[in-house]
Amino acid sequence: MQRPLATAIGAPVADIDTPALLIDLDRLDANIAALPVPARAAVWVHKTPAIAHRQAQSPFFRGLAARSVAEAEVFAAAGFKDIRILRPLVTAAALRRAEALARSVRLVTAEEADALPLWADEALAGAVTVSARVASAPEAGRAIHDCGQKAIGRDFGNPLIRGWPGLKAVGGSAEHGILLGDDAAALPRIGAWLELIPSDLTTVFSLHDFAHGTRAGVLEAVWPISARGAF
Amino acid sequence: MIGTALDAVETPSLVIELDAMEHNIRVIAVYYRDKRIRLRPHGKNHKCPAILAMQIAAGGTVGGVCCAKASEAEAFAQGGGAHNVLIANQVVDANKIRRLAALARRIDVTVAIDDPAQLPLLAAGAQDLGATLGVVIEIDTMMGRGGVRTVHQAVALAKAAHGTLGLSFRGVMSHQVPTVPMPDAATRRQEGSRYIDQVVAAKRAIEAADIPVAMVSTGETWTYDVAADNAEVSEIQGGTYIVMEVPYAYMREFRHAAKVMGRVVARPDAHTAIGDVPIDAIGAPNGPPSIDGLEGVRVEGIDHFGVTLRSDGDMPLAIGERFFLLTHQQDITMNRWDHYLGIRDGRVETVFKATARGCVH
Structure with a gap:
């Protein structure tokens, strides 16, 4: 488990230990307000009850969709009352757990028809980045930072670097990121703080234990990604 | 959980075959002894x-x-x-x-x-x-x-x-x-x-x-x-x-010990099985994982919802049956799990806590 950070609410975003999962709250709230039709919030994307609670503020929110009983249990414990489970239940134990859930939650199983569309990546589009810090600048045209696959994921491609148009993220290190730049003068130096845009949201939330809600460059909230690991 | 037979273990789960891991540990310990x-x-x-x-x-x-x-x-x-x-x-x-x-x-x-x-x-x-x-x-x-x-x-x-x-x-x-x-x-x-x-x-x-x-x-x-x-x-x-991990198979003195165990949840046709291992449970940056020990069955794809298995002949796995996946990048896979089930002779013998999971800072 990620060690809880001592970063105080109100601190500048760059003070949070890197690599950190950052959520731009203004963008998140705008995305939520833009939901056009009734839909179920797909929890496997963010696995974070606090985000689902925020999604529930939309007048078009119609409950949750989870992949598994394990995911559903986490969100039921967080107070959600209407959950669809996508995965067929094929063991006695899974059926027992679903029956137990169904006592306090309206549970829609895989076999039952549910016409509600899934509200998945759209809720977080453009709102999620992972911070990084340059720790090494070993040769001209190359900078090494501390956000590797284990902090941002590469299953769906390399991340993009925000704000450095001449830089390219290459390679697939587990613990590092390698940045290549054409012009040596335009490379970030040791200690520089960066934001990376992940190639897949479900992956990035499967890597972190905490999400950091930020607004105008300031840390506003720290949310446990409670269903992380609940496959 | 301790003593539970594998058939009663929920999936997906990350299991470690204790015999294999203990063997691996012994190989280097003995080699370095003198x-x-x-x-x-x-x-x-x-x-x-x-x-x-x-x-x-x-x-x-x-x-x-x-x-x-x-x-x-x-x-x-x-x-x-x-x-x-x-x-x-x-x-x-x-x-x-x-x-x-x-x-x-x-x-x-x-x-x-x-x-x-x-x-x-x-x-x-x-x-x-x-x-x-x-x-x-x-x-x-x-x-x-x-x-x-x-x-x-x-x-x-x-x-x-x-x-x-x-x-x-x-x-x-x-x-x-x-x-x-x-x-x-x-x-x-x-x-x-x-x-x-x-x-x-x-x-x-x-x-x-x-x-x-x-x-x-x-x-x-x-x-x-x-x-x-x-x-x-x-x-x-x-x-x-x-x-x-699979790419390391050339080191024949070591045995595959960590596996992601899954179950078949759907059989869309005679050659296809859908398993309950989503891509985020194993990580697949260099291509899909491999299936362990099933002749003629291969992993066709894996996504956010599960893994697709294909067989040349009839699919040997029925709904509810278990299978094991081998990772192509071990530390990526281990970092997706909070606990591993140490198994021996078809039962859970110990539960390992992945205390350092997610410690990327």
Whole structure:
């Protein structure tokens, strides 16, 4: 488990230990307000009850969709009352757990028809980045930072670097990121703080234990990604 | 959970076959028994202080651990079993350095450097807490990542580190991977020796400048034997051997121990089964995982919802039946799980807590 950070609410975003999962709250709230039709919030994307609670503020929110009983249990414990489970239940134990859930939650199983569309990546589009810090600048045209696959994921491609148009993220290190730049003068130096845009949201939330809600460059909230690991 | 038969275990789950893992641990422990070289187990490959304790108890180790990040070092140190830790990576964050300095008051801490700009950052944190931080120079042998690029840079950095209050210059290190898939023993020796020789060359140059070099940390699972033959190497950073991964199958002395267990949840047609292992439960940066021990069945694809298995003949797996997947990148997979089920003879014998999971800081 990620060690809880001592970063105080109100601190500048760059003070949070890197690599950190950052959520731009203004963008998140705008995305939520833009939901056009009734839909179920797909929890496997963010696995974070606090985000689902925020999604529930939309007048078009119609409950949750989870992949598994394990995911559903986490969100039921967080107070959600209407959950669809996508995965067929094929063991006695899974059926027992679903029956137990169904006592306090309206549970829609895989076999039952549910016409509600899934509200998945759209809720977080453009709102999620992972911070990084340059720790090494070993040769001209190359900078090494501390956000590797284990902090941002590469299953769906390399991340993009925000704000450095001449830089390219290459390679697939587990613990590092390698940045290549054409012009040596335009490379970030040791200690520089960066934001990376992940190639897949479900992956990035499967890597972190905490999400950091930020607004105008300031840390506003720290949310446990409670269903992380609940496959 | 303990004593539960595998058939009653929920899926997906990450299981570790204890017979296989114990075998792997024994192989290196026995090999290093009468050698000068020591194994520094890499924590990232299991994230578990209890498994580190098994490695240390087996013998042949440095009595400590190798970590990729400061927070990973903290997690292992908290377990109590690691008397020394090497963070095989550069750390420049003031907050992280303070935490390493605090750790250095309890156990021996060494962190990698590759640039003079890192020295005052490390020294400030060390001095603030009245601690000494060990530093080791990373030599870039082929990764093109961190590490000094020349022997000249290594010597200059060693001199600077040696004279910095709060720091203790320890030596040199590197990390490398084979450039060909499935190298045979001769290739491992030829390639591995080439990289190790570069590190030793830096060591000798630093010694020629009258700076003692105690630590020469180079070599991994794929050169555990090659490194042992070099009298100037003090330790390897061995990780993958413990639970293995598909690309490492050429190291035949080690057995696949970690597997992701899944169940079939759908049978769309006679040749296809859908399993309950989503891609985020195993990670697939270099392509899909492999299925374990099922002739004629292969993994066709994997996505956020599950894994698709295809068979040439009739699919042998019915709904509810279990299968095992082998990872192509072990530390990526282990880092997706909070617990591993240690299994033996078809039952859960122990539950390992992946304490250092997610410690990427």
